[in-house]
Amino acid sequence: MARWEPDARGRLQQAALDLFAEQGFETTSVAQIAERAGVTERTYFRHHADKREVLFAGSEDLEELVVAGVRGAADGVSHLEALVGAFASAQDFFDERRAFVVARHQVLAASRELRERELAKLAALAAALAAALRARGATPVTASLLGDVGVAVFATAFESWVVDGGSLAAQVRDVARELAQAIHDDTSVGER
Amino acid sequence: MARWEPDARGRLQQAALDLFAEQGFETTSVAQIAERAGVTERTYFRHHADKREVLFAGSEDLEELVVAGVRGAADGVSHLEALVGAFASAQDFFDERRAFVVARHQVLAASRELRERELAKLAALAAALAAALRARGATPVTASLLGDVGVAVFATAFESWVVDGGSLAAQVRDVARELAQAIHDDTSVGER
DNA sequence: CGATCGATGTCAGTCACTGCCATCACCTTC
DNA sequence: GAAGGTGATGGCAGTGACTGACATCGATCG
Numbered sequence: 001m002a003r004w005e006p007d008a009r010g011r012l013q014q015a016a017l018d019l020f021a022e023q024g025f026e027t028t029s030v031a032q033i034a035e036r037a038g039v040t041e042r043t044y045f046r047h048h049a050d051k052r053e054v055l056f057a058g059s060e061d062l063e064e065l066v067v068a069g070v071r072g073a074a075d076g077v078s079h080l081e082a083l084v085g086a087f088a089s090a091q092d093f094f095d096e097r098r099a100f101v102v103a104r105h106q107v108l109a110a111s112r113e114l115r116e117r118e119l120a121k122l123a124a125l126a127a128a129l130a131a132a133l134r135a136r137g138a139t140p141v142t143a144s145l146l147g148d149v150g151v152a153v154f155a156t157a158f159e160s161w162v163v164d165g166g167s168l169a170a171q172v173r174d175v176a177r178e179l180a181q182a183i184h185d186d187t188s189v190g191e192r
Numbered sequence: 193m194a195r196w197e198p199d200a201r202g203r204l205q206q207a208a209l210d211l212f213a214e215q216g217f218e219t220t221s222v223a224q225i226a227e228r229a230g231v232t233e234r235t236y237f238r239h240h241a242d243k244r245e246v247l248f249a250g251s252e253d254l255e256e257l258v259v260a261g262v263r264g265a266a267d268g269v270s271h272l273e274a275l276v277g278a279f280a281s282a283q284d285f286f287d288e289r290r291a292f293v294v295a296r297h298q299v300l301a302a303s304r305e306l307r308e309r310e311l312a313k314l315a316a317l318a319a320a321l322a323a324a325l326r327a328r329g330a331t332p333v334t335a336s337l338l339g340d341v342g343v344a345v346f347a348t349a350f351e352s353w354v355v356d357g358g359s360l361a362a363q364v365r366d367v368a369r370e371l372a373q374a375i376h377d378d379t380s381v382g383e384r
Numbered sequence: 385c386g387a388t389c390g391a392t393g394t395c396a397g398t399c400a401c402t403g404c405c406a407t408c409a410c411c412t413t414c
Numbered sequence: 415g416a417a418g419g420t421g422a423t424g425g426c427a428g429t430g431a432c433t434g435a436c437a438t439c440g441a442t443c444g
Contacts, residue, residue: 003440004392029430040393045432080375112312119311120304141348141367142374148344149375152337175333182334183272183341183375195409196423221399232424237401 004039009047009057011037016054017104025051025111052117055104058097059121063128065090070132079138083129083150084176087157088169094161095168105162126151153179196231201239201249203229208246209296217243217303244309247296250289251313255320257282262324271325271334275342276368278321279349280361286353287360297354318343345371 005011015036019028030051034044048054069086077085094101108114130147134140157171197203207228211220222243226236240246261278269277286293300306322339326332349363 008391030432031430041431042394042433043392046391049432051431078377115315116308116312119315120308123307123311138374139370141370144348145344145367145371146374148347149341149371152340152344155340156333156336175337178331178333179337179341180375182330182338183372185270200422222401223399233401234425235423238422241401243400 008037008039008043012039012044012047013054013057017100017107020055020107020111020114021103025107025114052114055107055114056117056121059125062090062093063125065093066125067128067132070129071135073136075136079133079136079142079146080150080176080180082133082136083146084153084172086129087150087154087172091167091169094158102162122151122155149179200229200231200235204231204236204239205246205249209292209299212247212299212303213295217299217306244306247299247306248309248313251317254282254285255317257285258317259320259324262321263327265328267328271328271330271338272342272368272372274325274328275321275338276345276364279342279346279364283359283361286350294354314343314347341371 012033016028016033019033019036030044031041033054034041037044044054048057066086066089069089070082073082073085108118126144126147128147129150130140130143133143133146138146153175154172157168157175160171160175161168204225208220208225211225211228222236223233225246226233229236236246240249258278258281261281262274265274265277300310318336318339320339321342322330322332322335325335325338330338345367346364349360349367352363352367353360
């Protein structure tokens with residue numbers, strides 16, 4: 001028999017999500033999270049770098065998935081299409097976890113500190129995407145811009161997926177179309 | 193004669209910037225900043241909400257300036273052009289403070305925590321721009337996307353302005369052109 | 385069976401941040 | 415011009431996030 005219950009990390013994540021949802025992020029202490037997970041505060045900090053990070057444990061997985069999607073895009077595919085396809089391929093990732101993802105999203109929306117951390121994660125994702133785009137021939141500036149644009153498109157699509165449900169992939173495509181339209185119209189107007 | 197030296201807030205900003213540059217953000221304590229500014233730690237927290245915020249005191253001014261630029265754009269001007277014009281009009285704001293802005297930028301670049309806060313400020317700027325775009329007729333989704341895109345363009349242009357100097361307005365326009373090109377090419381390819 | 389390892393517990397300590405109350409130059413009011 | 419109000423500050427105690435150092439002990443390896 002194991003000396004401790006297994007999966008302390010997972011228990012900490014669940015305890016944190018529940019407590020943040022019940023009573024808010026700021027009014028929850030790390031000691032409380034640890035207690036509910038059946039470990040000490042010190043053990044919490046061995047598994048999660050700080051109080052916020054516990055809600056972002058899966059973010060490396062998503063980043064790997066989406067970056068792999070860009071790297072796997074065929075050569076003939078445009079950069080923007082590669083991004084859209086990569087995000088669309090993450091659909092299963094979210095569908096499999098919908099209840100958790102939605103609950104987490106509501107907790108994030110309620111806390112300025114947590115939203116701040118989410119922005120940092122999205123910025124890291126954008127940087128990773130930019131690197132992948134450079135690897136397929138985009139100039140540094142274009143790659144960086146498109147990385148940011150891709151993340152903005154995804155974030156917008158994600159928002160409506162949380163609210164309305166449906167196909168995340170389809171929503172990513174719709175939002176990307178709306179963006180291309182907006183930029184294209186602008187450019188046309190500008191060239192008049 | 194005043195009971196205390198005036199402009200405690202400004203002294204705190206200068207002391208913080210200097211100390212962060214000298215010895216790094218993490219290894220500087222708020223007590224140190226307060227001491228160098230000639231006040232107590234308690235007074236620091238009356239002027240700045242937390243240890244990071246001291247470097248973002250002017251950010252509301254920039255936001256007002258750029259938002260006013262969008263609101264002041266003529267009706268016939270496209271949304272993207274309105275954004276580009278608004279950021280270009282902030283050129284003086286940056287030129288007047290170049291030494292401070294560049295030093296601050298280097299401090300930000302060296303600290304993960306400070307970069308995180310900067311992302312939050314840029315997100316607030318993007319949201320304010322989106323509201324201004326909605327006021328001139330953009331749909332909510334388009335406004336939000338273009339807000340993010342505008343900030344991404346500005347951030348890229350700002351980066352090269354810090355490194356190379358020159359005209360920030362011209363760099364904003366160049367980056368916006370490169371973005372429109374990238375999206376336009378993508379869209380064309382997609383329509384083939 | 386003994387040495388090592390890995391995950392945890394324990395404890396003391398630093399530092400960011402807050403609430404509460406005192407102080408005191410300056411200003412208003414009668 | 416004396417009494418009282420105001421605003422910016424100091425002082426101090428307290429909470430909670432986070433860290434370093436060391437001890438514990440079941441599991442594993444040789």
